[in-house]
Amino acid sequence: xxxxxxxxxxxxxxxxxxxxxxxxxxxxxxxxxxxxxxxxxxxxxxxxxxxxxxxxxxxxxxxxxxxxxxxxxxxxxxxxxxxxxxxxxxxxxxxxxxxxxxxxxxxxxxxxxxxxxxxxxxxxxxxxxxxxxxxxxxxxxxxxxxxxxxxxxxxxxxxxxxxxxxxxxxxxxxxxxxxxxxxxxxxxxxxxxxxxxxxxxxxxxxxxxxxxxxxxxxxxxxxxxxxxxxxxxxxxxxxxxxxxxxxxxxxxxxxxxxxxxxxxxxxxxxxxxxxxxxxxxxxxxxxxxxxxxxxxxxxxxxxxxxxxxxxxxxxxxxxxxxxxxxxxxxxxxxxxxxxxxxxxxxxxxxxxxxxxxxxxxxxxxxxxxxxxxxxxxxxxxxxxxxxxxxxxxxxxxxxxxxxxxxxxxxxxxxxxxxxxxxxxxxxxxxxxxxxxxxxxxxxxxxxxxxxxxxxxxxxxxxxxxxxxxxxxxxxxxxxxxxxxxxxxxxxxxxxxxxxxxxxxxxxxxxxxxxxxxxxxxxxxxxxxxxxxxxxxxxxxxxxxxxxxxxxxxxxxxxxxxxxxxxxxxxxxxxxxxxxxxxxxxxxxxxxxxxxxxxxxxxxxxxxxxxxxxxxxxxxxxxxxxxxxxxxxxxxxxxxxxxxxxxxxx
Amino acid sequence: xxxxxxxxxxxxxxxxxxxxxxxxxxxxxxxxxxxxxxxxxxxxxxxxxxxxxxxxxxxxxxxxxxxxxxxxxxxxxxxxxxxxxxxxxxxxxxxxxxxxxxxxxxxxxxxxxxxxxxxxxxxxxxxxxxxxxxxxxxxxxxxxxxxxxxxxxxxxxxxxxxxxxxxxxxxxxxxxxxxxxxxxxxxxxxxxxxxxxxxxxxxxxxxxxxxxxxxxxxxxxxxxxxxxxxxxxxxxxxxxxxxxxxxxxxxxxxxxxxxxxx
Numbered sequence: 001x002x003x004x005x006x007x008x009x010x011x012x013x014x015x016x017x018x019x020x021x022x023x024x025x026x027x028x029x030x031x032x033x034x035x036x037x038x039x040x041x042x043x044x045x046x047x048x049x050x051x052x053x054x055x056x057x058x059x060x061x062x063x064x065x066x067x068x069x070x071x072x073x074x075x076x077x078x079x080x081x082x083x084x085x086x087x088x089x090x091x092x093x094x095x096x097x098x099x100x101x102x103x104x105x106x107x108x109x110x111x112x113x114x115x116x117x118x119x120x121x122x123x124x125x126x127x128x129x130x131x132x133x134x135x136x137x138x139x140x141x142x143x144x145x146x147x148x149x150x151x152x153x154x155x156x157x158x159x160x161x162x163x164x165x166x167x168x169x170x171x172x173x174x175x176x177x178x179x180x181x182x183x184x185x186x187x188x189x190x191x192x193x194x195x196x197x198x199x200x201x202x203x204x205x206x207x208x209x210x211x212x213x214x215x216x217x218x219x220x221x222x223x224x225x226x227x228x229x230x231x232x233x234x235x236x237x238x239x240x241x242x243x244x245x246x247x248x249x250x251x252x253x254x255x256x257x258x259x260x261x262x263x264x265x266x267x268x269x270x271x272x273x274x275x276x277x278x279x280x281x282x283x284x285x286x287x288x289x290x291x292x293x294x295x296x297x298x299x300x301x302x303x304x305x306x307x308x309x310x311x312x313x314x315x316x317x318x319x320x321x322x323x324x325x326x327x328x329x330x331x332x333x334x335x336x337x338x339x340x341x342x343x344x345x346x347x348x349x350x351x352x353x354x355x356x357x358x359x360x361x362x363x364x365x366x367x368x369x370x371x372x373x374x375x376x377x378x379x380x381x382x383x384x385x386x387x388x389x390x391x392x393x394x395x396x397x398x399x400x401x402x403x404x405x406x407x408x409x410x411x412x413x414x415x416x417x418x419x420x421x422x423x424x425x426x427x428x429x430x431x432x433x434x435x436x437x438x439x440x441x442x443x444x445x446x447x448x449x450x451x452x453x454x455x456x457x458x459x460x461x462x463x464x465x466x467x468x469x470x471x472x473x474x475x476x477x478x479x480x481x482x483x484x485x486x487x488x489x490x491x492x493x494x495x496x497x498x499x500x501x502x503x504x505x506x507x508x509x510x511x512x513x514x515x516x517x518x519x520x521x522x523x524x525x526x527x528x529x530x531x532x533x534x535x536x537x538x539x540x541x542x543x544x545x546x547x548x549x550x551x552x553x554x555x556x557x558x559x560x561x562x563x564x565x566x567x568x569x570x571x572x573x574x575x576x577x578x579x580x581x582x583x584x585x586x587x588x589x590x591x592x593x594x595x596x597x598x599x600x601x602x603x604x605x606x607x608x609x610x611x612x613x614x615x616x617x618x619x620x621x622x623x624x625x626x627x628x629x630x631x632x633x634x635x636x637x638x639x640x641x642x643x644x645x646x647x648x649x
Numbered sequence: 650x651x652x653x654x655x656x657x658x659x660x661x662x663x664x665x666x667x668x669x670x671x672x673x674x675x676x677x678x679x680x681x682x683x684x685x686x687x688x689x690x691x692x693x694x695x696x697x698x699x700x701x702x703x704x705x706x707x708x709x710x711x712x713x714x715x716x717x718x719x720x721x722x723x724x725x726x727x728x729x730x731x732x733x734x735x736x737x738x739x740x741x742x743x744x745x746x747x748x749x750x751x752x753x754x755x756x757x758x759x760x761x762x763x764x765x766x767x768x769x770x771x772x773x774x775x776x777x778x779x780x781x782x783x784x785x786x787x788x789x790x791x792x793x794x795x796x797x798x799x800x801x802x803x804x805x806x807x808x809x810x811x812x813x814x815x816x817x818x819x820x821x822x823x824x825x826x827x828x829x830x831x832x833x834x835x836x837x838x839x840x841x842x843x844x845x846x847x848x849x850x851x852x853x854x855x856x857x858x859x860x861x862x863x864x865x866x867x868x869x870x871x872x873x874x875x876x877x878x879x880x881x882x883x884x885x886x887x888x889x890x891x892x893x894x895x896x897x898x899x900x901x902x903x904x905x906x907x908x909x910x911x
Contacts, residue, residue, distance in 0.1 A: 014662065021665055022707045022875045028670055031662040035737050263677060265663070265670045265737070317677030317735065349680075349694070 010042030013100055014108040020094040028266040029057035030091065032105035035263040035316070038074040038081070039107055045080035046193060047186045049073055050104055050114040050151065052084045052133060054126035055545060057105070060085040061262065062270040064324070065120050065157060068257040069178050079186055082106035082114075086129040087136070089542055095136055102136035111137040115189055117151040118182070121159035124522035125515070125545040127166055131537040134169065141534065143171050143218060148200045152208075154185070161246070161293050162470040162586040165525035165533060167217035171201075172208055174215070175589055176246030176293070177279070179255050181213065206239065215244040215589060222527055222585075228567040230526060230583040245590045246293065248630050252279060252300040256308050261316045272320035272353070273312035277305055277337065281326035282614045282622075282632075285384070286395045286605050287423065289469035290326055293591045295624040297615060298633040302333045306340060306641040319349045328356040329363045330615075332635040338369045340641025346372055357382035357421060359398045364409045379410050382421040386437035392608040393428050403440065404447050411448040411457050418444070418459045424488055425466040425480040425513065428606065434488040437461060438495035442502045460507035461496065463489060465516030469523050471591040473601035475584060478577040479520045485513030514552040518544070520574045521559070526585035529573070531562040592630075594623030650687055650697075651719045652748035653728055654896055659710045663739030664879075668703035671740065675715070678735035684728060687718040701757045701883060701895075705856055710880035711743075712760075714895065716753050750898035757850065757895050759807065759886030762857045764844040768873040774842035775811045777868035782809060787863040798853070802863035805855045807890045808847035849886055 021027035053060030073081035082104035163173040208214040281291040497503040535558035543549035559570040688694035697718030704710040725745040733742035787803040864870040
């Protein structure tokens with residue numbers, strides 16, 4: 001983005017942005033100034049990070065990862081971290097028309113002036129938004145075209161475990177937990193700048209790559225076989241590791257972030273103080289990438305959680321607390337935590353929530369404890385698969401009896417509305433597996449009516465499309481094509497409504513299979529998919545995670561234009577099953593999981609063999625702990641939450 | 650139940666705070682400051698806060714008002730300081746007094762506004778103002794939730810005049826940074842007419858952007874960049890076109906803004 005006048009690095013562009021704001025929707029999302037936001041002088045800092053969540057402010061602002069890194073970095077006296085989010089198309093057009101660059105919301109500095117641009121990808125559907133931000137920032141889209149004046153563009157988040165589709169646009173990617181990684185990268189950049197940047201951008205990237213935990217795509221060449229599969233991925237220079245390893249932050253009590261939560265003025269999707277009660281999950285659900293790549297389980301202690309909630313509420317003024325994790329009911333002291341917090345905040349307007357979807361009666365007990373202060377709005381359970389058979393395939397160990405008993409316990413406990421979450425398109429799935437969901441839902445309502453004697457109970461069946469993810473046992477699986485998914489979803493709707501009395505008590509929510517299909521392309525894509533992403537972006541693709549912006553036809557057209565000349569296709573990436581010998585695009589990126597164990601688990605899935613959780617059974621050798629030199633960190637600690645001293649009496 | 654009336658300002662970049670945004674921020678600030686706020690009874694209790702008419706999103710203000718009900722008595726000065734500290738800079742709590750006298754809404758019948766027109770010369774603005782004031786009625790259109798509607802922007806206008814520039818940027822005292830119009834925007838170095846506007850509150854309300862639409866209608870006044878608007882005062886509109894402080898009760902009402910319209 002050309003500047004009309006000469007200006008200092010890091011100078012605010014707010015004077016040029018402000019006249020544009022009355023012309024856009026919800027301008028408050030672009031002005032910053034939130035409680036908890038940090039402002040620092042540009043010239044008094046040496047390493048400067050722009051942190052981006054590549055979606056609209058209302059989605060990105062509450063993101064825990066960005067908030068934690070923002071705080072960790074700004075605690076360093078000589079480090080400046082500011083945040084930037086995707087601008088909506090109305091402002092994008094105005095920024096282009098008036099030559100205003102992508103800016104940070106904190107001090108409205110041009111993103112292109114920072115040393116590093118760190119982008120957190122929770123989902124692959126944010127890739128086109130990365131390109132918009134780079135382009136608006138005046139940063140060349142292709143990393144190869146950047147020079148010493150441009151920021152290092154660095155990806156993190158779960159999607160960074162296979163960054164190959166955006167490898168051409170990235171300088172680097174970090175796998176795993178970010179708290180310590182960003183500090184280590186900061187140290188390298190600080191030293192490099194202090195030495196006068198010897199060797200320029202290439203040398204800095206080399207120093208990052210040598211840590212063996214920062215992946216620099218340009219230092220690796222991908223070679224292909226005549227049939228389109230990858231032959232090998234190898235470093236193209238000495239001194240660069242063959243495999244790049246994920247980062248794991250141990251001892252969450254030593255990292256009690258966020259301490260000073262950012263409190264938005266604009267309305268956002270989650271307005272609450274969120275505390276991670278543990279990280280990692282070893283339930284072993286085979287579709288779940290998060291559960292595979294965040295191992296091992298590391299619990300935060302009950303007392304740290306209590307302190308964080310107390311402090312976080314005081315600092316933010318939020319009246320809602322979320323106890324987050326991948327399966328919150330599994331914390332070794334969850335009973336004591338919920339009981340203690342419910343006691344502490346009884347009679348106040350603070351509401352507590354536990355986004356757990358575990359299907360058992362204990363989960364209902366926890367929900368009852370947390371609902372002491374508030375309403376019994378609704379409970380969500382995630383059996384994920386409709387038939388007993390498919391639940392064995394995905395390793396979701398819930399029997400039909402468990403499910404019915406749990407839901408009926410909830411109805412008896414006063415909940416009138418229960419949401420059941422399932423997936424469609426799972427490996428080995430048949431029409432019959434999906435139709436079983438209708439039978440389950442009917443059974444839930446019938447038993448619920450018998451037990452409560454009331455007709456005033458409802459359940460909602462919510463269906464998501466399955467997307468095979470890298471670093472999971474399903475990474476080799478073929479996706480079902482969108483037509484099959486849509487046919488099954490339609491048949492399921494008919495089956496639910498086949499009994500009108502029961503059907504009336506059942507809500508049905510689903511999306512068509514097409515966005516998941518594109519997510520499947522991006523999840524398991526290799527570097528060749530980068531051309532498709534750029535094609536879609538140049539064709540106007542933005543905000544692909546939003547159904548009103550997503551265009552399946554645009555993606556298909558881009559695939560048809562870019563992939564056949566390379567000997568591959570959309571179907572080749574999505575509906576094709578991979579064999580054990582195939583080199584996968586992320587094989588050089590080490591999540592700690594032993595590839596042989598993943599393959600064995602995939603074979604177990606096909607044989608409908610279940611696997612237990614290593615927290616309660618002996619280690620089953622997934623490989624993570626020895627490879628990463630980590631261990632399970634769980635309680636119980638035996639400690640309790642004491643009552644708080646009231647502030648106001 | 651103690652009731653306290655509060656005046657606050659919306660300044661600088663936080664002028665883009667909408668009324669809903671402010672209401673959420675205030676409720677959080679009440680909790681941060683541990684204000685013993687009263688709640689309505691019932692299934693989902695709401696804090697007892699009522700607002701006077703709020704300035705539009707994007708418009709700065711030195712004179713926004715709300716009234717809050719409390720469970721136990723507090724010193725209004727403590728409340729002012731505590732809330733100010735608990736809100737982000739730019740949402741500044743200026744005054745707090747015990748609620749006395751007539752109903753708050755009845756006491757607020759008019760507003761005075763300052764409108765900065767970067768890129769517009771005083772003479773151009775003065776000609777448009779003259780044409781506007783000379784008209785008996787100035788129809789303008791506005792998009793509302795219920796569709797396009799036409800209203801008369803002229804009749805509620807008690808006063809409209811081009812003001813002498815006291816300071817080049819026309820800044821309001823206490824504004825935080827980032828607000829000076831840049832040279833590129835036709836600001837400090839270029840022409841920048843300043844309008845003073847006093848409007849009677851009517852239903853539907855006539856706001857500064859309606860008056861600007863009226864200036865466009867009568868004289869094709871078209872500012873090259875969006876005008877910057879600040880509400881300077883709200884209160885009871887006197888027969889002389891003055892606005893009295895709504896927080897002051899009794900015979901000694903003091904004028905806070907406006908000059909007699911002769």
